Amino acid sequence: MTIRLADLTDADVAAERVRLPGAFSAPLGERLRFWLLWGSSAALTLYCLYRFGFLSMDFLHGVSKFGAVVVAQLFPPIGYGNLPMFLKVMGETIAMAFLGTLLGAAFAFPLSFLASKNMTRARPLQFGTRRFADLLRSFDYLIWALIFVRAIGLGPLAGIMAIAIVETGTFVKLYSEAIENLDRKQIDGVAAVGGNGLQRIRFGVLPQVLPMMLSNTLYMFEHNVRSASILGIVGAGGIGFLLADRLRAYELQEACLIIIVLVVAVYAIDWLSKILRERLIGDHRRRAPVDDAVQT
Amino acid sequence: MSGVEPPRGAAARFADEYAAHRRRKRVYASLFAAAFALCVVAAGITAKFDVLSLIQGLPRTTEFLIKLIPPIGFATFGVDFGEWYWDINKWMGSLLNTLLMAYLATVLGTAIGGFLSFFAARNLAGHYLTYWLTRRLLEIARTVPDIVWALLFVIAFGIGPLAGILAITVHTIGAQGKLFAEVNENINPLPVDGIRSAGGNWWQEIRYAVLPQVMPNYLSYTFWRLELNVRSATIVGFVGAGGIGHDLFTAVQLLYFADVGAILLIIVATIMAIDMLSERFRHSAIGKASFAH
Numbered sequence: 397m398t399i400r401l402a403d404l405t406d407a408d409v410a411a412e413r414v415r416l417p418g419a420f421s422a423p424l425g426e427r428l429r430f431w432l433l434w435g436s437s438a439a440l441t442l443y444c445l446y447r448f449g450f451l452s453m454d455f456l457h458g459v460s461k462f463g464a465v466v467v468a469q470l471f472p473p474i475g476y477g478n479l480p481m482f483l484k485v486m487g488e489t490i491a492m493a494f495l496g497t498l499l500g501a502a503f504a505f506p507l508s509f510l511a512s513k514n515m516t517r518a519r520p521l522q523f524g525t526r527r528f529a530d531l532l533r534s535f536d537y538l539i540w541a542l543i544f545v546r547a548i549g550l551g552p553l554a555g556i557m558a559i560a561i562v563e564t565g566t567f568v569k570l571y572s573e574a575i576e577n578l579d580r581k582q583i584d585g586v587a588a589v590g591g592n593g594l595q596r597i598r599f600g601v602l603p604q605v606l607p608m609m610l611s612n613t614l615y616m617f618e619h620n621v622r623s624a625s626i627l628g629i630v631g632a633g634g635i636g637f638l639l640a641d642r643l644r645a646y647e648l649q650e651a652c653l654i655i656i657v658l659v660v661a662v663y664a665i666d667w668l669s670k671i672l673r674e675r676l677i678g679d680h681r682r683r684a685p686v687d688d689a690v691q692t
Numbered sequence: 693m694s695g696v697e698p699p700r701g702a703a704a705r706f707a708d709e710y711a712a713h714r715r716r717k718r719v720y721a722s723l724f725a726a727a728f729a730l731c732v733v734a735a736g737i738t739a740k741f742d743v744l745s746l747i748q749g750l751p752r753t754t755e756f757l758i759k760l761i762p763p764i765g766f767a768t769f770g771v772d773f774g775e776w777y778w779d780i781n782k783w784m785g786s787l788l789n790t791l792l793m794a795y796l797a798t799v800l801g802t803a804i805g806g807f808l809s810f811f812a813a814r815n816l817a818g819h820y821l822t823y824w825l826t827r828r829l830l831e832i833a834r835t836v837p838d839i840v841w842a843l844l845f846v847i848a849f850g851i852g853p854l855a856g857i858l859a860i861t862v863h864t865i866g867a868q869g870k871l872f873a874e875v876n877e878n879i880n881p882l883p884v885d886g887i888r889s890a891g892g893n894w895w896q897e898i899r900y901a902v903l904p905q906v907m908p909n910y911l912s913y914t915f916w917r918l919e920l921n922v923r924s925a926t927i928v929g930f931v932g933a934g935g936i937g938h939d940l941f942t943a944v945q946l947l948y949f950a951d952v953g954a955i956l957l958i959i960v961a962t963i964m965a966i967d968m969l970s971e972r973f974r975h976s977a978i979g980k981a982s983f984a985h
Binding site: 488534 | 731734735736739742745750752755792793795796799835847849850852854926927930941944959967
């Protein structure tokens with residue numbers, strides 16, 4: 397039996413509408429909730445626009461000033477005489493990111509075993525380590541940098557420590573997730589031939605988790621080059637210091653050159669790290685799981 | 693007897709080969725370790741890593757961290773706590789500002805970034821030049837850190853939350869534009885073809901064939917972005933772009949340790965609460981995503 401579209405009358409449609417209301421439109425409650433959600437989001441957006449002065453003349457003045465003063469004065473970049481110095485400071489920035497990531501990984505490695513459910517039987521210890529790691533990474537790099545600059549003085553050391561502390565938190569989370577996902581049988585195998593605790597970790601655990609750890613660590617290094625480049629804004633070393641200094645002195649064209657150096661360096665590191673990760677561990681996975689723990 | 697006796701010396705040959713393999717591996721490993729050690733030393737010199745000042749600095753850091761929490765007696769808990777949070781009204785106002793800044797920047801950035809993402813998706817962009825230009829634009833928006841955008845906007849818009857919102861918005865446009873474009877590129881093309889064959893225009897293709905497929909992923913990314921933007925909104929205040937970061941920065945500069953501690957506690961509680969909420973929302977959004985396929 398076939399139904400031809402031309403044979404359908406309005407009455408048929410109305411009858412079907414009564415019989416199967418769900419096929420024609422969502423239930424009233426669902427529609428109401430939908431419009432209420434979108435409506436209240438829109439209302440809140442409007443309120444925020446009003447509250448923060450987007451709807452005033454000052455905003456338009458700011459926009460024209462941004463175009464006339466900031467964008468127009470950024471170009472063309474000048475200060476090529478300082479370029480060697482900028483490159484040197486960019487090198488310092490990358491070194492900060494490298495050492496910070498390394499220290500973070502070194503702190504996190506033993507802690508991540510404590511934070512894994514399958515390695516630490518004492519639940520409060522495991523849970524406590526996890527929460528401690530969460531606490532470390534819930535503050536932004538800049539907040540830690542601000543504290544370290546106050547405590548150990550201006551300079552790259554404060555930046556390195558800030559990165560190391562946040563990364564300890566991130567790596568404990570990432571590493572312990574890798575450890576929790578490992579295959580128990582290999583550890584049992586080592587235990588069965590009489591391996592002690594250390595040997596079980598060395599031959600049962602590490603071969604399984606090391607590629608994942610290396611890949612995550614490299615990815616975070618890449619990410620930390622970006623972080624390190626702004627820590628200087630609060631005095632924690634690196635190219636951010638020069639950038640903030642030039643911007644505050646209204647030397648926008650030189651600032652523009654610094655931004656270009658920064659962007660090019662970030663691209664170069666991304667590219668290198670991607671090649672390294674693919675070479676070392678054949679890591680073609682998407683980044684999403686790591687991204688989750690990253691504060692970009 | 694079907695078993696074949698291994699020729700004499702096979703075991704010895706295996707042992708030799710295995711030893712050679714081990715030697716090769718050891719050489720590679722030590723070469724790699726040497727290169728790595730060289731990198732560490734080079735980085736240490738470049739970044740002027742100084743163990744002595746680190747050792748001197750650590751007790752001062754601990755001292756700083758201890759001073760963040762003022763003495764709170766068990767019996768006088770209410771009074772002490774009230775004294776610690778003496779400026780709670782101002783801080784809560786700043787916190788509200790911070791959250792609203794993050795919200796507005798997420799909405800504006802997602803709207804603009806979402807719009808641009810259709811031009812940054814290879815399968816929807818139309819012309820290659822449009823695709824290329826949009827991609828580069830989004831790249832610049834997200835590679836320049838948001839706090840650098842904040843420094844630039846503070847010059848034009850003056851000190852205050854407006855500059856911070858714009859800075860986070862620009863960064864959000866770049867990030868969302870790229871993520872959404874990737875979602876757009878992974879859609880099933882059949883519905884698009886269907887709309888096109890029924891005579892739909894570009895806008896109708898987007899509205900009826902693309903949006904229903906991508907919406908759950910969009911929502912999930914947007915909640916995640918909101919979470920990240922709350923973090924950003926807490927720090928743009930360091931350069932005068934509004935929010936609770938401004939209070940924190942001032943307190944640190946003036947060495948009001950108890951205030952620093954109080955504000956940090958507010959920030960960490962907020963971040964953790966937002967993380968939890970956002971995770972719940974994202975899971976429900978992802979649940980819908982699997983439902984839609």
